[in-house]
Each structure stands twice: as C-alpha cells, then as structure tokens.
Amino acid sequence: MDFGESFQMAVKTLAASKLRSGLTMLGIIIGNASVISMVGLGEGGRLYINQQLQSLGPNILFIVPGNRETRRLGGLETSRNLVLADAEAIAQQVPSVVDVAAENTTPGLITFLNRNANASVIGTNPAFITVRNFTTDQGRFLGDLDMQRNSAVAVLGNALAERLFEDQVALGQSIRVNNVTFEVVGVLAVQGSNLGVNYDDAVIIPITTQASRLVGRTSPFGIEVSFISATARDSESLQTAEFQVTNLLRLRHGIVDPAEDDFFIQNQDTLLSIADTITGALTLMLAAIASISLLVGGIGIMNIMLVSVRERTQEIGLRKAIGASQQDILLQFLIEAVILSAAGGVIGTLVGVSGISLLSLLTPFEATASGAAIVLAVGVSGSIGLFFGVIPARQAAKLDPIVALRSI
Amino acid sequence: MSALITLQNIAKVYGSDNTEVKALWDVNLTITQGDYCSIMGPSGSGKSTAMNVIGCLDRPTQGQYLFDGQDVAQLDDDALAIIRNRKIGFVFQQFHLLPQLSALDNVALPMVYGGVPPAERRQRAAEALQRVGLANRLTNKPSQLSGGQQQRVAIARAIVNRPLLLLADEPTGALDTTTTEEVMAIFAELNQGGITVVMVTHEPAVARLTQRVVWFRDGQVIHTHMDPEEISYGTLVG
Incomplete structure (x- = not known):
C-alpha cells in the first residue's frame, strides 16, 4: 500500500x-496560536524599541556618569561626576563633535493658577533641540542668552501644556516650578516617550537657571548633569568622537587607568545590541512558555491515539x-x-496570526507574524504528531x- | 486433485514446562484443492487453533505445514500477511466490516493491501458484490445492511482477491435459519467454481451441507473423513 x-x-x-x-486538534491549535502570537508580540516589542532607538539618530553618543561597576549598584548610589563644564569642553575641544547637550532631570511640581501637575524638570542647554532632533510646536526653544542670564523661562512638553492650559494660549503665561516663577516661551511638538523619559510631560528650563534657582550646586566641580548627549559630525567619525571624548574626559577628571573611568559612552549600536539582547531573551521566554501548551497538545494526541488503537x-x-x-x-x-497535529498547527497558525493582527490594532506594538515563526510552528506541530504518534502506532502494528x- | 493443505505432525503448545498447554498435538491432515469440508469438535478441542494455523494467522510450534506447495510453518509475519492477502479469504462470525466504509470500499480493502490500482479495485469489488447478490447495495454502509447482507459483503471481500482457500470461522453463527441457507448456498456455489472451502462450525445442520467433516478432540484429529450424516448429538458432546 x-x-x-x-x-x-x-x-x-x-x-x-x-x-x-x-x-x-484543539490542544495543538491553542499551543500553536500561543507560540505564534507570543513570538509575534516579542518581535513587535523589539521593533518598537528599535524604532525608538533609531529615532535618536545614528550619530548620537550618550555620555553617562559612573563606570560599569558603580552603575551596577544602581539607583541612589549612582555616582554623579559629570558637570556642565565637561559638556562645554566637549563642544569646544572635540572637533568631530557637532553639538553637545547636557541634561539634568529632577522631579517638580508645576503650578498654573489653581492647576497642579507633577512633571520632570529638565535643565539643559540650547543645543538640546538639535541633538535630540526635537521641534517646537509654538514659540521658541531656549537660547544662549537664557543660559547666560539664568533666565526664568520654560519650554513645555506637549502633553503638560495641554494639561495646564487646556484651550488657553500657553505662550507668555507664568507658571511656578517648585514655587519659582517661570515664563512659558515655547511648547514642544509631540515627541513620545524616549529612553524611559517622557518629554511630552516635562518642563525644559536652562540648566544654569535650574542650578541657581531650583537645586543649587551639588558638586564641587560645577553644575552636575544626569547625562550628556553629543552628535558626531557623521557616522564615520562616530568612533573618533567616542575616542576623543573619552580622552578629554579622562584628562579633565585626572584618570590614568581606564579601569577607573567615572563615565562611559554609549552609542546607538551599543543601545540597540543591549535592547536586542533583552527583547530576544524575552521573546525566547514567551515562546518557551507557549511551547509548553504545544507539548501538552502533543500528549493529548498521543492519549487519544492510544484510546483509538484500543x-x-x-x-x-x-x-x-x-x-x-x-x-x-x-x-x-x-x-x-x-494529520491531526499538522492540521491543528495550520489552524492554530491562522488563529495566532489573527490574534497578532488584533494585538497590533490595540497596542502601539506593530506585532508581526514572522514567516520563520509560522514555518517553525507548523513544522514543530507536525513533528509532535510524528513523535507522539509513534507509541500508539507501534502498539497497533504489533497487535496479534x-x-x-x-x-x- | 493435488493437495492444497498438508499438515504434518503439527503441534501448537502454549506456555512451557509444567504450565504447558497442548492446543494441537501431532495433527496430520490433508485438504485437496476443490475440497469443501467443515471442522468440528467440542470447545477446547483445538479446532480454532487449527483454523488459525491453516489460515496463516498463527505459526505452529512444531511440524511442517505445506500450503500450496510452500512450507509456511516458519515464515515471518509480513510473509504470512502476503499469503493471507493473495491466497486466503476469511469470513468471520462477526463479519468484521469497517463501519465507516461503504460495501464497495469494504470489499476493495484486501486489494488496497494487495497493490491493485484503484480503477481495477472498484470493478472487481463490484463484480464480487454482484456474485453474492448485492449489486444494488454498493454504496451502503454496513449499518444500513441486514446481518445476512453484511455476511455476504464479507464473503465478497474474502473472494475478491481470487483466493485458493476460503476459510470461514462460524460463518452462520450470527445468522437466522433463512439467511444461513442463503449464505451456505453461496459457499456451495463458490466451491463449485473451484475454491477450496474450509469452515469451522458447531452446527450439525451446517456441517451436513459440506462434503466431509474433520473431527477434533483434545488437540488431535479423530476423524478426517467423517460423513456429515454420522453427526449426532452424542458425537458433538463427546
């Protein structure tokens, strides 16, 4: 035959x-649908994070205080050894760097008339808007004069402006940031959250003003910053810029042994690879959990086939x-x-793909069913049938x- | 007539040493081509075991079994399966039709395992069903047929591969008197067409319709050419 x-x-x-x-087939259908949708979800998350990182621009460098060892301590113990003067020095002395922005973020209570809002207060310098590739929706961004005069001016994130002013015009209004009065000179366009900071819900003020009026001097070396971002001239000079910035900062901080660096530099590539590692591990974990149901489905097939043989x-x-x-x-x-497992696999794939489409409609994740995942899932479920079918089939074949x- | 079946000193022993059960012991039997005989005997006499050995469903522990000139006593399972497929047709008391298949597909099943092409299968299956008088029941499922009709489908299945031997195990055990006569008439007709027919039965009335009776008792052949007319209640019990 x-x-x-x-x-x-x-x-x-x-x-x-x-x-x-x-x-x-139901077991295999559920198993396969969950594998497909979980892998799709993980993949969607990875794409989402990658998009965010790529929107930073390819030439950006982040200079973060602390070295890898001290940063591991995390949270409050993170050493803060970068100051505004470092950022200025980089801007003046590193030829391969075009723009440098220093950022210092503190929490603040923002008041307009009788409305309150908790938001991040970001002190920075005028180059911020070009380095981070942001745009203003209304008014202007911070200028050099604001920095020199420690002016009490503020640029609002889009969502915060809407919360405080609703339909009113924000420009020219006075707001209070931790009880210090600021004049609103601009509103940012919608930026979305970025590397964990929601710039739509933030007040941006000159970093000098922030230091003199809000937080005071907290470091003996100058105005302390959370991190410095810099753009290299082009993607070819990215490595040069990284090298030159490292040397300059070591010189300024009096560091001889590279192991004692009190800062480290990340670029888009390193951020992407870190994000890829994390999302890859997450996707794998989701897939592994979903595979359990596929396994259970396979055992279900073996069970029914054994009954069938009897x-x-x-x-x-x-x-x-x-x-x-x-x-x-x-x-x-x-x-x-x-046939049972492969058909279940195909149906499960259809269910999984429609589930993913639904998910991408409801969440910002553009979840996609990858062709590889589909081929893998159908192939795996087919082999599950083969594997779990062997025992009942052998039992049947050996019958006297x-x-x-x-x-x- | 040449011998189709030759059993020489056949024994079938189950278990070993002190738990030994001799289902068959020193059985010698010859059935020639064109024979029409019944195998009888009290229950436990070994007639079913003999039937399994003759039908190549089981191997004897000892002895030589020549079937159609070939020593089949120690062939492996798959070789026996091929002999059963090509040369032997089976009819069972419980019909053993597959409920999900039509009469035609049930009859065609042995040809599926025999590697006959589909078109020829349908044609031969239809012919076989016609031969047993069921030409108008080709597409019916077994559940839509009466007991007698189901047994006739089973007979059609048994003869569709043109076997040398038709082996029937209590073929009328589940049938009433009228259908028993119909089925026995088909056996007689097939035998006249040249097929050797061997059936196990415990009904003297059925055995009387065959040409001779092989009588088993305690795992041995007592009579090989008993006249069906000699069968009485006494011999059946004893």
Missing part, C-alpha cells in the same frame, strides 16, 4: 469522527487478517496522528491478529 492510499484512508477515518478529531483493535485485526503488513498499520496510525479479532 503506498503513501497516498494510507493518507486517503486516514482522512476518511478522521472525518468519520469529526468531533473527536476536532477536540484532539477501540479499533478489531479493525486492526481484520486489516492484518486480510493482508496488511505491520508497516501498513504503523503508517496508517502515524499518518492519522500527523488472532487476539485482536477475538477481542470484543
């Missing part, structure tokens, strides 16, 4: 008990009596198991026709 014949026979048998076949003992005996070889019987039951025929 050839393969085509066995296949037709298996389809006929399965079609004869549709409810049971459907229920048997129920169909007489059929097996008859088939053997009229000339079926062990291989014929083995193939018949194996094909039934594989005399015993099988006499059983009732």
Whole structure:
C-alpha cells in the first residue's frame, strides 16, 4: 500500500469522527496560536524599541556618569561626576563633535493658577533641540542668552501644556516650578516617550537657571548633569568622537587607568545590541512558555491515539487478517496522528496570526507574524504528531491478529 | 486433485514446562484443492487453533505445514500477511466490516493491501458484490445492511482477491435459519467454481451441507473423513 492510499484512508477515518478529531486538534491549535502570537508580540516589542532607538539618530553618543561597576549598584548610589563644564569642553575641544547637550532631570511640581501637575524638570542647554532632533510646536526653544542670564523661562512638553492650559494660549503665561516663577516661551511638538523619559510631560528650563534657582550646586566641580548627549559630525567619525571624548574626559577628571573611568559612552549600536539582547531573551521566554501548551497538545494526541488503537483493535485485526503488513498499520496510525497535529498547527497558525493582527490594532506594538515563526510552528506541530504518534502506532502494528479479532 | 493443505505432525503448545498447554498435538491432515469440508469438535478441542494455523494467522510450534506447495510453518509475519492477502479469504462470525466504509470500499480493502490500482479495485469489488447478490447495495454502509447482507459483503471481500482457500470461522453463527441457507448456498456455489472451502462450525445442520467433516478432540484429529450424516448429538458432546 503506498503513501497516498494510507493518507486517503486516514482522512476518511478522521472525518468519520469529526468531533473527536476536532477536540484532539484543539490542544495543538491553542499551543500553536500561543507560540505564534507570543513570538509575534516579542518581535513587535523589539521593533518598537528599535524604532525608538533609531529615532535618536545614528550619530548620537550618550555620555553617562559612573563606570560599569558603580552603575551596577544602581539607583541612589549612582555616582554623579559629570558637570556642565565637561559638556562645554566637549563642544569646544572635540572637533568631530557637532553639538553637545547636557541634561539634568529632577522631579517638580508645576503650578498654573489653581492647576497642579507633577512633571520632570529638565535643565539643559540650547543645543538640546538639535541633538535630540526635537521641534517646537509654538514659540521658541531656549537660547544662549537664557543660559547666560539664568533666565526664568520654560519650554513645555506637549502633553503638560495641554494639561495646564487646556484651550488657553500657553505662550507668555507664568507658571511656578517648585514655587519659582517661570515664563512659558515655547511648547514642544509631540515627541513620545524616549529612553524611559517622557518629554511630552516635562518642563525644559536652562540648566544654569535650574542650578541657581531650583537645586543649587551639588558638586564641587560645577553644575552636575544626569547625562550628556553629543552628535558626531557623521557616522564615520562616530568612533573618533567616542575616542576623543573619552580622552578629554579622562584628562579633565585626572584618570590614568581606564579601569577607573567615572563615565562611559554609549552609542546607538551599543543601545540597540543591549535592547536586542533583552527583547530576544524575552521573546525566547514567551515562546518557551507557549511551547509548553504545544507539548501538552502533543500528549493529548498521543492519549487519544492510544484510546483509538484500543477501540479499533478489531479493525486492526481484520486489516492484518486480510493482508496488511505491520508497516501498513504503523503508517496508517502515524499518518492519522500527523494529520491531526499538522492540521491543528495550520489552524492554530491562522488563529495566532489573527490574534497578532488584533494585538497590533490595540497596542502601539506593530506585532508581526514572522514567516520563520509560522514555518517553525507548523513544522514543530507536525513533528509532535510524528513523535507522539509513534507509541500508539507501534502498539497497533504489533497487535496479534488472532487476539485482536477475538477481542470484543 | 493435488493437495492444497498438508499438515504434518503439527503441534501448537502454549506456555512451557509444567504450565504447558497442548492446543494441537501431532495433527496430520490433508485438504485437496476443490475440497469443501467443515471442522468440528467440542470447545477446547483445538479446532480454532487449527483454523488459525491453516489460515496463516498463527505459526505452529512444531511440524511442517505445506500450503500450496510452500512450507509456511516458519515464515515471518509480513510473509504470512502476503499469503493471507493473495491466497486466503476469511469470513468471520462477526463479519468484521469497517463501519465507516461503504460495501464497495469494504470489499476493495484486501486489494488496497494487495497493490491493485484503484480503477481495477472498484470493478472487481463490484463484480464480487454482484456474485453474492448485492449489486444494488454498493454504496451502503454496513449499518444500513441486514446481518445476512453484511455476511455476504464479507464473503465478497474474502473472494475478491481470487483466493485458493476460503476459510470461514462460524460463518452462520450470527445468522437466522433463512439467511444461513442463503449464505451456505453461496459457499456451495463458490466451491463449485473451484475454491477450496474450509469452515469451522458447531452446527450439525451446517456441517451436513459440506462434503466431509474433520473431527477434533483434545488437540488431535479423530476423524478426517467423517460423513456429515454420522453427526449426532452424542458425537458433538463427546
């Protein structure tokens, strides 16, 4: 008996008990749908984070205080050794760097008339808007004069402006930031959250004003900053810029041994690779959890096939009596198991793909069902049928026709 | 007539040493081509075991079994399956039709395992069903047929591969008197067509319709050419 014949026979048998076949497939359907959608979700998350990182621009460098060791301590113990003067020195002395922005973020209570809002207060310099590739929606951004005069001027994030002023014009209004009065000179366009900072919900003020009026001097070396971002002239000079900035900062901080660096530099590539590692691990974990249900589905198939062999003992005996070889019987039951699991895999994939489409409608993640995931899932579920089908099929093939025929 | 079946000193022993059960012991039997005989005997006499050995469903522990001139006593499972497929047709008391298949597909099943092309299968299956008088029941499922009709489908399945031997195990055990006569008439007709027919039965009325009776008792052949007319209640019990 050839393969085509066995296949037709298996389809006929399965079609004869549709409810049971459907229920048997259910485990695989659920397993496959969850694998596809979980991997799609992970992939969507990765794309989302990558998009955010790429929107930073390819030439950006982040100079972050602390070295890898001290940063591991995290949180409050993070050493803060970068100051505004470092940023100015980089801007003046590193030829491969175009623009440098220093940022210092503190929490603040923003008041306008009787409305309050908690928001980040970001002190920075005028180059911020070019380095971070932001634009203003209304008014202007901070200028050099604001820095020199420690002016009490503020640029509002889009969402914060809407919260405080609603329909009123924000420009020219006076707001209070931690009880210090500032004049609103501009409103940023919508930026979205970026590397964990929501610039839409922030007040941006000159970093000099922030130091003199809000936080005071906290470092003996000058005005302390959270981090410095700098843009290199072009992507070719990125490495040069990194090297030159490192040397300059070591010189300024009096560091001889590179192991004692009190800052470190990240560029888009390193951020991307860190994000990829994290999202990759997350995706793998999601897929692993979803695979458990696929495994359970496979065991379900084995279970039903074992029951089926027992129920169909007489059929097996008859088939053997009229000339079926062990291989014929083995193939018949194996094909039934594989059809069940492969069909379940295909249906599960359809369910998973529609689930993903739904998910990308409801969340900012552009979740996608990757072709590789589909091929893998259908292939895996097919092999699951093959693997879990072997035991029942062998049991059927080994049946003694005399015993099988006499059983009732 | 040449011998189709030759059993020489056949023994079938289950278990070993002190738990040994001799289902068959020193059985010698010859059935020639064109024979029409019944195998009888009290229950436990070994007639079913003999039937399994003759039908190549089981291997004897000892002895030589020549079937159609070939020593089949120690062939492996798959070789026996091929002999059953090509040369032997089986009819069972419980019909053993596959419920999900039509009468035609049930009859065609042995040809599926015999590697006959689909078009020829349908044609031969239809011919076989016509031969047993079911030409108008090709597409019916077994559940849509009466017991007698189901047994006739089973007979059609048994003869569709043109076997040398038709082996029937209590073929009328589940049938009433009228259908028993119909089925026995088909056996007689097939035998006249040249097929050797061997059936196990415990009904003297059925055995009387065959040409001779092989009588088993305690795993041995007692009579090989008993006249069916000699069968009485006494011999059946004893």
